[in-house]
């Protein structure tokens with residue numbers, strides 16, 4: 001579903017990604033972790049073509065991002081992305097947040113978009129909040145709306161960038177529960193997160209990044225059992 005091949009990226013003189021290679025199979029759940037500044041956000045933004053890269057290639061569902069003929073907007077509309085800070089439109093109701101891209105990007109009718117949006121809003125347990133504005137919801141509720149909004153686009157895979165790290169601790173689980181459900185349903189997911197409970201329960205593989213490099217890319221059991229690199233061992237010792 002996602003192939004990342006020898007990707008390198010620079011911000012000016014600063015190399016933020018160095019020769020990153022990995023792949024995500026259909027239905028696979030990958031957790032990406034590593035210290036702050038190691039390039040995790042940059043890597044998943046590259047997968048969604050929100051950031052350009054200067055070397056290597058990324059192929060999503062058979063479409064090469066470096067091919068000038070690729071329609072990047074079309075690709076983005078099929079890849080769901082959930083950010084740390086929810087990124088809902090504050091001046092729109094929950095329903096409007098759920099429907100606008102379905103209508104404007106996918107060309108769905110108002111009724112169809114509404115029906116689909118409400119279906120996913122129900123799935124994240126928030127049907128009663130359809131006419132509220134984001135500011136009237138808790139952080140955990142806003143993040144669940146953001147997940148429902150992404151799902152309403154019928155994504156072929158979902159990318160998460162620290163979806164729970166801006167939340168108060170008591171709200172973390174309500175968001176993780178939704179992600180666990182999705183994983184169990186077979187959604188292909190690439191999740192930047194330090195929630196190792198989530199990683200242990202649903203991840204197939206764990207990628208550990210440090211200084212722009214993929215230092216470890218291992219089956220979950222191997223990663224938690226005996227991380228090969230000293231850096232991953234130190235990191236795990238700190239967060240567990």
Ligand code: ADP
Nearest residue numbers: 011014016034035036037038039040041042043
């Ligand atoms: P992580 O998500 O692992 O914390 P990031 O991918 O956000 O790391 O950032 C990796 C490195 O790239 C950091 O050193 C950060 O300061 C730098 N960086 C991120 N975005 C930019 C940018 N737009 N311009 C310059 N440097 C950036």
Ligand code: MG
Nearest residue numbers: 040041042162
């Ligand atoms: Mg980040």
